[in-house]
Amino acid sequence: MKAITIKNLYFKYDKDWILENINLTLMDKEFLAIIGPNGGGKSTLLKLILGFLKPNRGEIKIYGKSPLQARHLIGYVPQYTTFSLDIPITVVDIVLQGRLKKGKFFYSKEDKHKALLMLERLNIAHLKDKKIRDLSGGQRQKVLIARALATEPKILIMDEPTSAIDIKGQKEILDLIESLDITRIVVSHDIKILFKEVDKIAYINKIAIIHEGPKLNIPTDQHFCEVELMEFLKDTDVGFNK
Numbered sequence: 001m002k003a004i005t006i007k008n009l010y011f012k013y014d015k016d017w018i019l020e021n022i023n024l025t026l027m028d029k030e031f032l033a034i035i036g037p038n039g040g041g042k043s044t045l046l047k048l049i050l051g052f053l054k055p056n057r058g059e060i061k062i063y064g065k066s067p068l069q070a071r072h073l074i075g076y077v078p079q080y081t082t083f084s085l086d087i088p089i090t091v092v093d094i095v096l097q098g099r100l101k102k103g104k105f106f107y108s109k110e111d112k113h114k115a116l117l118m119l120e121r122l123n124i125a126h127l128k129d130k131k132i133r134d135l136s137g138g139q140r141q142k143v144l145i146a147r148a149l150a151t152e153p154k155i156l157i158m159d160e161p162t163s164a165i166d167i168k169g170q171k172e173i174l175d176l177i178e179s180l181d182i183t184r185i186v187v188s189h190d191i192k193i194l195f196k197e198v199d200k201i202a203y204i205n206k207i208a209i210i211h212e213g214p215k216l217n218i219p220t221d222q223h224f225c226e227v228e229l230m231e232f233l234k235d236t237d238v239g240f241n242k
C-alpha cells in the first residue's frame with residue numbers, strides 16, 4: 001500500500017522556486033531518510049506533507065487522502081521545541097497530550113498506561129514527574145518523540161531528531177526509529193542515519209535525488225560531506241529528477 005505519493009511538486013514562498021519537480025513514493029512502513037544542505041528545502045517539504053503549506057503545482061497524497069485530511073494519521077516531531085518553558089507542565093502531561101483527540105478532554109487509565117509505556121521505551125520513565133523546563137535539550141526532544149508516538153500514528157515525521165542529543169542518546173533514538181513498524185520520515189544532517197535500515201534516501205537541494213534499493217555502502221570517512229554524498233547517490237540512484 002502506498003503511504004505517500006508526491007507528484008511533480010513545485011513550491012515557492014516568494015518568487016524563487018524552493019522545491020522543483022519533486023517525485024517520491026513511500027510505501028506503508030517504509031523508512032525514508034531526507035538529507036541535504038542547509039536551506040535546501042527539507043523542512044519545507046515536511047511542511048507540505050503535513051499540510052501546513054500548499055504546493056504551487058503538483059500533488060501530495062497520504063494513504064490516498066490530501067495532507068489536511070490525513071493530518072490525524074501523522075505524528076510530527078518538530079525541529080525546535082514549540083512549547084513555552086514558563087508553563088510548569090510535567091513530562092507525563094506532555095506525552096498525554098498525544099492521547100487527546102478531537103472532542104476528547106479527559107484521559108482514560110489506558111491513555112495513562114500508553115503514555116508511561118512510551119516513556120519507558122525512550123528510557124525516560126524516571127523523568128515522568130519532572131517539569132519540562134528542568135530537562136536538558138536532549139531529554140525534551142525524547143519527550144516530544146514520546147508524545148508523537150502516543151498518538152499511535154501511521155506515519156512518524158521527525159525533523160532533526162538527534163540534533164540536541166549526545167552520542168548515546170542519538171544511538172537510542174535512531175535504534176528506536178529503526179525498530180518502529182510504521183512509515184517513517186526523518187530529516188537529518190547526521191550521516192549516521194544512513195547506516196540504519198533505511199528503505200529510501202532523498203537528497204533534497206531544490207530538486208530531489210532519490211535512492212532506493214540496495215543499502216548504500218557509504219564510506220565511514222568523517223570527511224564524507226553532503227556534496228560528495230550527492231555525487232555518490234547520482235551514480236547509484238534510481239530516480240534523479242532533473
Ligand SMILES: Nc1ncnc2c1ncn2[C@@H]1O[C@H](COP(=O)(O)OP(=O)(O)OP(=O)(O)O)[C@@H](O)[C@H]1O
Binds near residue numbers: 036042
Ligand atoms: N516562511 C518562509 N518564508 C520565506 N522563505 C522561507 C520561509 N521558510 C523557509 N524559507 C526559505 O526556504 C529555503 C528552504 O528552507 P528550509 O527550512 O526548507 O530548508 P532546510 O533544508 O530545512 O534547511 P536546514 O537544514 O537549515 O534546516 C531557505 O532558503 C529558506 O530561507
